[in-house]
Amino acid sequence: MTRSYRFPDDFLWGAATSAYQIEGSPLADGAGPSIWERFAHTPGMMHNGDTGDVACDHYRRYREDVQLMKALGLAGYRFSINWARVLPEGTGRVNPKGLDFYSRLVDELLESGIAPHATLFHWDLPAALDDRGGWLNRDIAHWFAEYAQVMFKALDDRVKHWTTLNEPWVVTDGGYLLGGVAPGHRSKYEAPLAAHNLMRASGAGIQAYRAHGRHQVGVVFNIEPKYPATESPEDLAATRRAHAYMNEQFADPALLGSYPPELKEIFGDAWPDFPAGDFELTCQRPDFVGINYYTRAVVRHDPAQYPLKASPVRQPQATYTETGWEVYPQGLTDTLTWFKGRYGDLPLYVTENGAAFYDPPVAEGEVLEDPLRTGYLRKHLKALHAAIEAGVNLKGYYAWSLLDNLEWSLGYAKRFGLYHVDFATQKRTPKASAKLYAQVIASNGAALDD
Numbered sequence: 001m002t003r004s005y006r007f008p009d010d011f012l013w014g015a016a017t018s019a020y021q022i023e024g025s026p027l028a029d030g031a032g033p034s035i036w037e038r039f040a041h042t043p044g045m046m047h048n049g050d051t052g053d054v055a056c057d058h059y060r061r062y063r064e065d066v067q068l069m070k071a072l073g074l075a076g077y078r079f080s081i082n083w084a085r086v087l088p089e090g091t092g093r094v095n096p097k098g099l100d101f102y103s104r105l106v107d108e109l110l111e112s113g114i115a116p117h118a119t120l121f122h123w124d125l126p127a128a129l130d131d132r133g134g135w136l137n138r139d140i141a142h143w144f145a146e147y148a149q150v151m152f153k154a155l156d157d158r159v160k161h162w163t164t165l166n167e168p169w170v171v172t173d174g175g176y177l178l179g180g181v182a183p184g185h186r187s188k189y190e191a192p193l194a195a196h197n198l199m200r201a202s203g204a205g206i207q208a209y210r211a212h213g214r215h216q217v218g219v220v221f222n223i224e225p226k227y228p229a230t231e232s233p234e235d236l237a238a239t240r241r242a243h244a245y246m247n248e249q250f251a252d253p254a255l256l257g258s259y260p261p262e263l264k265e266i267f268g269d270a271w272p273d274f275p276a277g278d279f280e281l282t283c284q285r286p287d288f289v290g291i292n293y294y295t296r297a298v299v300r301h302d303p304a305q306y307p308l309k310a311s312p313v314r315q316p317q318a319t320y321t322e323t324g325w326e327v328y329p330q331g332l333t334d335t336l337t338w339f340k341g342r343y344g345d346l347p348l349y350v351t352e353n354g355a356a357f358y359d360p361p362v363a364e365g366e367v368l369e370d371p372l373r374t375g376y377l378r379k380h381l382k383a384l385h386a387a388i389e390a391g392v393n394l395k396g397y398y399a400w401s402l403l404d405n406l407e408w409s410l411g412y413a414k415r416f417g418l419y420h421v422d423f424a425t426q427k428r429t430p431k432a433s434a435k436l437y438a439q440v441i442a443s444n445g446a447a448l449d450d
């Protein structure tokens, strides 16, 4: 029996990147340092001592990279803005050269018929703001709104999709609880404060957009569905907590104006009593929500880690990526349908989805074969189609990532790109997954037909 995977006619096919991961030249043309610039230059923080100093050299090669997007047939490109390029001190003085880079990028995209989707915060907080307490300082909601206004005024005539924050969970879990990403703190007292201020800032950014913008603004969450290892009451409760901690801690204040009750159990005396008035700010209705989906977790209660964490259970028959994530396409369908059920019928985008599998540092030939990534892409696009069939109002998909890039503290060793990057020469080579994606785009999904 044949199955058709045609997508709706207006479905937007895109790819995504972020500033620190691809741009390089982090201090060029008057930019201020970000916390990632600092973190990457702190000995011992990065795999192999890698930094974003050069990355994909996109700051200088952006025209060439837009041509790669064009070759794929992309209709949309999701990138992020390095706040400290535009406001070197985080607030106040605007650096015209930094602003100009993003303006030129947007023009280049539009000339190639690619719709820009700009993310205001993808983890590279200006270091000057970290010196004032960063996400722990409640004033950051105002600092963020000020920066957002600068960007809206400069680019909203050309950018029709804006995102306030990318994946606040990673910022708080990695940056404030476990310390594996910038700013590298380890405190269960700080993590909920940082999380709350992130969502206050996102709300303030959406408010600013209502005053200055004419198109659409949203927020991006990484959602990792949690499944219990067994039906035991302990595993079910641990699964519920893991889900509240990773998924609902951010989407609930943004979309429901409250926190799930499990967070009190998880954080104990470290969970603050937030002022009730804060939820008016966090709960600003976005025009869309972006969901980043990579994997799922199967959860088992672990007394040693209770109540903050639980143990993930490895699945013996599954494929795992190079970052140790189970390939589980059904989780994408489940996530999208769950999101609609809990938060209502908002327009949704999958704003990131992809996989790191081993590719050699040098690509030989015209196309680099990457069967595992190609398989991942094919299966996840089918899972996406299933979500649309189930009634999810899904508007588009951005593959992660356009290019191999700096996988944060894991450095350049983990490759997620549709295009291979030889970091010694900056040569870009399409992978077979890029070829498949181009066919899917050209046929609006029909290339996936069985």
Ligand code: BGC
Pocket (backbone or CB within 6 Å): 018, 021, 166, 167, 170, 222, 292, 352, 400, 407, 408, 416
């Ligand atoms: C982030 C990206 C990252 C990707 C793969 C997401 O958590 O938004 O910046 O490279 O996943 O780990």
